[in-house]
Amino acid sequence: MFLFLLFTFIIEPPRNIKAIDNPNDGGNKILVSWELSPTDSILDGYEILRKSEKEKDFCKVGFVGPGRNSFLDENTEDNLNYYYQIAAVKDTIKIFSEISKPAKSYPQWFNKGKLIILLTFFLFSFLILYFIKRAKRVELFIRRIAGLNAVEEAVGRATEMGKPVLFVPGLSGMSDVATIAALNILSEIAKKIAQYDVKLIVPNNDPIVYTVAREIVKEAYTSVGRPDAFNPDSVFYLTDSQFAYAAGVDGIMVRERPATNFFCGYFYAESLILAETGAQTGAIQIAATDSITQLPFFIVACDYTLIGEELYAASAYLSKEPILLGSLKGQDYGKFLIIIILTFLSIISLIFNFIIK
Amino acid sequence: MKVKFPLILCLIMGIIGMIAYYVPHKAVQNFDNELRNTALRIIFAFSLVLGVGSIIRHHWEKIKRKREFWEYSYVTLISLFLTAFIGLFGGIDGKGIIKMAIGKFSFDIQTIYVNMAIPLGATMFSLLAYFMASAAYRAFRARNFEAILLLIAAFIVMLASVPPVARLIPKLPYISEWILDVPNTAAKRGMLFGITLGVLSTSLKILLGIERGWLGGK
Numbered sequence: 001m002f003l004f005l006l007f008t009f010i011i012e013p014p015r016n017i018k019a020i021d022n023p024n025d026g027g028n029k030i031l032v033s034w035e036l037s038p039t040d041s042i043l044d045g046y047e048i049l050r051k052s053e054k055e056k057d058f059c060k061v062g063f064v065g066p067g068r069n070s071f072l073d074e075n076t077e078d079n080l081n082y083y084y085q086i087a088a089v090k091d092t093i094k095i096f097s098e099i100s101k102p103a104k105s106y107p108q109w110f111n112k113g114k115l116i117i118l119l120t121f122f123l124f125s126f127l128i129l130y131f132i133k134r135a136k137r138v139e140l141f142i143r144r145i146a147g148l149n150a151v152e153e154a155v156g157r158a159t160e161m162g163k164p165v166l167f168v169p170g171l172s173g174m175s176d177v178a179t180i181a182a183l184n185i186l187s188e189i190a191k192k193i194a195q196y197d198v199k200l201i202v203p204n205n206d207p208i209v210y211t212v213a214r215e216i217v218k219e220a221y222t223s224v225g226r227p228d229a230f231n232p233d234s235v236f237y238l239t240d241s242q243f244a245y246a247a248g249v250d251g252i253m254v255r256e257r258p259a260t261n262f263f264c265g266y267f268y269a270e271s272l273i274l275a276e277t278g279a280q281t282g283a284i285q286i287a288a289t290d291s292i293t294q295l296p297f298f299i300v301a302c303d304y305t306l307i308g309e310e311l312y313a314a315s316a317y318l319s320k321e322p323i324l325l326g327s328l329k330g331q332d333y334g335k336f337l338i339i340i341i342l343t344f345l346s347i348i349s350l351i352f353n354f355i356i357k
Numbered sequence: 358m359k360v361k362f363p364l365i366l367c368l369i370m371g372i373i374g375m376i377a378y379y380v381p382h383k384a385v386q387n388f389d390n391e392l393r394n395t396a397l398r399i400i401f402a403f404s405l406v407l408g409v410g411s412i413i414r415h416h417w418e419k420i421k422r423k424r425e426f427w428e429y430s431y432v433t434l435i436s437l438f439l440t441a442f443i444g445l446f447g448g449i450d451g452k453g454i455i456k457m458a459i460g461k462f463s464f465d466i467q468t469i470y471v472n473m474a475i476p477l478g479a480t481m482f483s484l485l486a487y488f489m490a491s492a493a494y495r496a497f498r499a500r501n502f503e504a505i506l507l508l509i510a511a512f513i514v515m516l517a518s519v520p521p522v523a524r525l526i527p528k529l530p531y532i533s534e535w536i537l538d539v540p541n542t543a544a545k546r547g548m549l550f551g552i553t554l555g556v557l558s559t560s561l562k563i564l565l566g567i568e569r570g571w572l573g574g575k
Contacts, residue, residue: 026383107382184570207408236415237408243481276488300496308548312555
C-alpha cells in the first residue's frame with residue numbers, strides 16, 4: 001500500500017502527446033509520439049489509449065517499453081477524428097497524460113519519401129533517351145565487350161563441330177528484368193543459329209518464361225527467313241525445382257555434349273553446378289548475369305562472363321542497331337555522373353571530417 | 358496489330374507498375390495487388406498447362422522416335438502421371454478422395470516431397486562442394502597479375518577463418534575483414550550501379566517499344 005502511494009506520487013506521465021496522420025502511406029495509420037516521462041527509467045512502459053469521435057471512453061490500442069517515444073496505430077478508420085492518451089505504467093499503477101489534439105488518417109496520392117528516386121529516374125531516363133535520339137543521327141563509339149564478340153565464334157564452333165548450342169535463361173521468372181534481358185539475347189542468338197542451321201536447346205525453369213522463349217525463338221527463325229528450320233521441341237519446359245532443373249540441364253550437357261553453353265539471366269546456387277559440368281564437357285561457355293553472388297563462379301568456370309550491366313547491354317550490342325546502341329552510351333554517361341557525384345561527396349565528407357577533428 | 362497490341366499492353370502495364378511504386382493510395386495499391394496476385398496467378402496456371410504439355414510432348418517424341426536414351430523418358434512420364442494422380446486423388450497428407458496407404462505408410466504428396474524431392478535436391482546441392490574444389494583449383498592458378506591478387510586475397514580470407522591460424526596471427530582476421538568490407542564491397546557497389554542503370558535502360562526501351570527482342574525482334 002505504501003509502495004503504491006509512493007509510486008503514485010513519484011511517477012510522472014509522458015508529455016506533449018502528438019498524433020498525426022502517418023505520412024506517405026495508404027491511410028488507416030496514425031503516428032503517435034510523446035516526450036518521455038522524466039521517470040522513464042523506472043517505468044514498465046507506456047500504454048497507448050485511443051478514443052474516436054464516435055466513442056465515449058478510451059480503450060487500449062498498444063503498449064511499448066520504456067525509452068520508446070512513438071507508436072504507430074495501424075488500425076484506424078480514415079477521415080475520423082481520434083484522440084490519444086498515454087499512460088506511464090509501473091506494476092499496476094497507471095499515470096495518464098493529457099489528451100492529444102484530434103488526428104485523422106487519410107491516404108496519400110504521392111510518397112514524398114520516393115521523390116529523390118523519381119527525380120533520379122527522370123535524370124537518367126533523359127540521358128538514355130537523349131543518346132537514343134542522338135544515335136539516329138550520329139554513329140556512336142561503343143566500347144568492345146569481349147564476351148559478346150565471342151558469340152559469333154561460339155555459334156560458329158558449334159556449326160563446325162555439328163553439335164548443339166545450349167541456352168539456359170536463368171532461374172528467375174518473367175517479372176525479373178534479368179530474364180527479359182536474357183530472352184533479348186536469346187532472340188539475337190537464335191537468329192544466328194537459324195542462319196548457321198545449328199541445333200538449339202533451351203530448357204526452361206519457369207512455364208511463363210518457356211512460353212515467351214518459345215515464341216522468341218520461333219520469331220527469330222521467321223525473321224531470318226527460315227521458319228521451316230524451327231523445331232518446337234528445341235524449347236521446352238523442364239521443371240521449376242531448382243536442383244531438379246540443375247540435374248536436368250547437367251544431364252543434357254553430358255548426353256548431348258553441346259559445343260557452346262550460354263548461361264544468361266539470374267542464377268542461384270546451381271550456377272556452379274551448371275558451369276562446372278559444362279566446363280568438364282569441353283564446351284565453350286558464355287555467362288551473363290547480374291547475380292553478384294554467383295558472378296565469381298561463372299568467372300571461374302566460363303570462358304567469357306558478362307558482368308552485371310553487360311547482360312543488359314548484350315542484346316543492343318549483338319543487334320548492332322544504332323538506336324539500341326545509343327542507350328548503352330546513355331548508361332555509360334549515367335555511370336560517369338554517379339562517379340563524379342560520389343567522388344565529389346567523398347571529398348566533401350573527408351574535408352568536413354578533417355575540419356571537425 | 359499483332360505487334361502493336363502487346364506493345365501498348367506492355368506500356369500500360371509498365372506505367373501502372375510505376376504509378377503503384379510512387380502512389381501509396383489504396384485504390385492504386387489494391388488494383389496493383391489484384392494485377393500481381395490474381396491476374397498473374399491466372400496467367401501462371403495457363404502457362405503451367407503449356408509447360409506440362411511441353412514435358413509430355415518432348416518425352417513422347419523421344420519415345421516415338423526412339424532417340425538416344427529414350428527409355429528414361431518413360432521414367433519421367435510415369436513419374437509425372439503418378440505424382441499428378443497421387444496429388445489429385447490422394448491429397449497432400451493422404452486425406453484425399455482415395456486412400457493411398459499400405460499399412461501405416463501413406464503415399465501422398467507430402468511423403469513424396471519429404472522422402473524423394475528433398476533428398477534428391479540435397480544430393481544435387483551437396484555436389485557443390487566438389488565443384489567448388491575444382492573451380493577453386495582453376496581460379497587460384499597464378500596465371501597473371503589479377504589471378505595472383507585473387508590468390509593472395511583468397512588465401513588471407515580462408516586462413517583467417519581457421520581458428521588456430523587466427524590465434525597465431527591475431528591481425529589476420531582484421532585484414533580479412535578489411536578485404537571483404539572495403540575492396541570487395543566497393544566492387545560490388547560499382548557493379549550494382551551498373552546493374553541498376555542497365556535495368557532502367559532495358560525497362561525504358563521495352564516500355565517505349567524500342568527494344569523488341571522479347572517479341573522476337575519484330
